[in-house]
Amino acid sequence: METNVKQSILIRKKIAEFKDKLTKLIDDCNQVYLTTHKNADYDAIASLGAMGLICKKLKKAPYIIIDQEDYNSLPQDRTEMFEKINEKFVIRNLDEYNYNKTEKSLLIVVDVNKTFMTPLRNNYRDFSNVIIIDHHEENEDTIKTKNKLIMSDMVSSCSEILYWLLKQYKVTPSDIDYYTFLLAGIRLDTNQGSKNMYPSTHECISDLINKGANKLKVDLLFAPDYESDRKVQRLVDKIDWKTIRYAIAIGNDETYTKEEVAQAADYALRYVCEAAIFLGKNDQGGYNVSARSNRGNIHIDNIMYLLNNGGGNMSNASCPTIFTDAQDQELEKEELKNKINDIIYFKSYRKKTKKRYYLKNKKLFNHKKEENL
Numbered sequence: 260m261e262t263n264v265k266q267s268i269l270i271r272k273k274i275a276e277f278k279d280k281l282t283k284l285i286d287d288c289n290q291v292y293l294t295t296h297k298n299a300d301y302d303a304i305a306s307l308g309a310m311g312l313i314c315k316k317l318k319k320a321p322y323i324i325i326d327q328e329d330y331n332s333l334p335q336d337r338t339e340m341f342e343k344i345n346e347k348f349v350i351r352n353l354d355e356y357n358y359n360k361t362e363k364s365l366l367i368v369v370d371v372n373k374t375f376m377t378p379l380r381n382n383y384r385d386f387s388n389v390i391i392i393d394h395h396e397e398n399e400d401t402i403k404t405k406n407k408l409i410m411s412d413m414v415s416s417c418s419e420i421l422y423w424l425l426k427q428y429k430v431t432p433s434d435i436d437y438y439t440f441l442l443a444g445i446r447l448d449t450n451q452g453s454k455n456m457y458p459s460t461h462e463c464i465s466d467l468i469n470k471g472a473n474k475l476k477v478d479l480l481f482a483p484d485y486e487s488d489r490k491v492q493r494l495v496d497k498i499d500w501k502t503i504r505y506a507i508a509i510g511n512d513e514t515y516t517k518e519e520v521a522q523a524a525d526y527a528l529r530y531v532c533e534a535a536i537f538l539g540k541n542d543q544g545g546y547n548v549s550a551r552s553n554r555g556n557i558h559i560d561n562i563m564y565l566l567n568n569g570g571g572n573m574s575n576a577s578c579p580t581i582f583t584d585a586q587d588q589e590l591e592k593e594e595l596k597n598k599i600n601d602i603i604y605f606k607s608y609r610k611k612t613k614k615r616y617y618l619k620n621k622k623l624f625n626h627k628k629e630e631n632l
């Protein structure tokens with residue numbers, strides 16, 4: 260029990276310490292821009308909204324930068340969240356941003372830290388300062404800045420960080436939807452409370468509900484679509500168990516969204532399972548990929564890097580869409596299976612950390628990754 264209390268205090272302390280730096284940078288700039296990763300999810304959008312409220316409290320109304328094409332392809336529920344935020348904050352696409360650039364501006368990036376994953380891609384030189392607030396692991400693709408609050412494997416989500424920040428700044432949104440969004444963000448990144456639940460997360464969820472976050476609305480956002488859920492289960496049925504309980508599934512007799520592949524991989528972790536690697540063919544002919552590790556003792560992020568320049572952390576990872584030139588469905592499956600087997604059947608032990616992972620060639624990690632995935 261005592262250790263639980265400590266975790267929560269520690270998290271809040273760490274966030275409180277960051278507040279002064281954040282305030283100073285916002286105060287000192289002429290204009291704040293906010294952005295997040297493309298294909299923004301609930302956690303990303305909720306974090307944008309909450310960060311916007313903090314900027315507003317500090318009298319710096321922010322602009323939210325989006326990629327228009329990416330924005331247009333968002334599903335309805337997430338578009339509605341953006342529209343809600345758009346009532347208070349101005350959303351600008353890259354053209355609008357470029358046309359109206361301001362001197363001495365500050366960029367705040369939430370729920371992401373890799374250069375290529377934001378609408379700005381590799382262009383951060385326009386900003387006098389960049390702040391990262393995130394819960395994903397850093398690597399060599401992390402945006403270069405001294406100003407970052409990156410809490411990987413410490414909190415559930417970026418929404419949780421933003422909730423504690425709102426509290427620090429004594430911001431109480433007049434529109435309760437901002438709390439509802441944060442609750443949805445946490446629900447998403449904890450896979451509905453089944454992973455990444457820290458003592459501080461429980462506290463945060465209970466605070467949000469006490470303050471009026473609409474739990475019913477959040478439940479509806481997560482209510483599975485029947486057809487989609489059955490499809491996810493059919494992909495789970497394709498699991499092939501390899502080596503030390505790796506659940507590997509490749510589906511190409513129907514098409515899957517990224518979310519469906521991720522859900523299937525999450526589902527695999529309900530079994531006795533060290534790691535899950537799931538591939539599902541999408542409607543563009545490529546394969547969406549999701550990987551998971553149950554207790555985090557497989558370097559699933561490294562496996563994703565080797566598979567197709569991907570990454571993540573030790574429990575969640577993915578890689579860019581894989582395309583194959585194979586002649587038919589069966590050959591495609593063969594090719595992908597071989598790629599995965601090549602990676603996981605090579606045993607290697609890293610004695611220092613006692614964490615093991617399966618890599619063909621460790622040296623690969625010293626190579627600079629390609630800039631554009």
Ligand SMILES: [Mn+2]
Nearest residue numbers: 302370417448
């Ligand atoms: Mn997140």
